[in-house]
Amino acid sequence: MAQLPVTSLSLLSRLRDEGNRAAWEVSWRQFIELYYLPLITTAAAIYRSHTGNAVPSAVFLEDTVSKVITDFLTKNRFDPERGRLRNYLRVLTNARIVDALRKERIFAHLPLDDNEGAPELRVPSETRSEKQSFESALLNTIIQDLRGQIPLRHFEIFEMTKLKNIPPKEVAEALGVGRNVVDNTVHKVMKRLREISTRPEYQDEYYQ
DSSP states (O other): OOOOOOOOHHHHHHHHOOSSHHHHHHHHHHHHHHHHHHHHHHHHHHHHHHTTSOOOOHHHHHHHHHHHHHHHHHHOOOOGGGSOHHHHHHHHHHHHHHHHHHHTTTTTTSOSSOOTTSGGGSOOOOOHHHHHHHHHHHHHHHHHHHHTTSOHHHHHHHIIIIISOOOHHHHHHHHTOOHHHHHHHHHHHHHHHHHHHTSHHHHHHHHO
């Protein structure tokens, strides 16, 4: 299945809405599930870029990502109209890593004040592994949005045929429905998926 470029604006809006505490907590768990691994990939890539390709420890990466998620929660300065979520998360990650490297004196030749103009402190270019990791998370996000917009049985058929790659004939037999039901459902769900993914705000998130 092709990667679909999306950042869930509904998820972001729920993260900003602290009035409904239960929904807010569920949204945060979803955010962490979707972006934890991409942030680990990003942290590793940025660390290598700043240290001459040194390999960070698993503890360092986990600690960095935890701090980035905390920063995102407490600072809450992301504005979808001003840029991509992934770029904002990379800025937060870079800041945390630079701070840690300064304290470890890996940046011993630099002052400990905030010198954003130094080449060593700029956010490195996004690597292929980061791009692929974020794309996977974004695809998962749109699928989560889709799941909330279609009947459960329709999503089940979509999941079995498109996400688990089970042949339609076997899906029909497993669910006790006709093959035409499976084919028609997949057609409708894929149409809905394309409608969601081609919204201007979603396309802007990925292509601009």
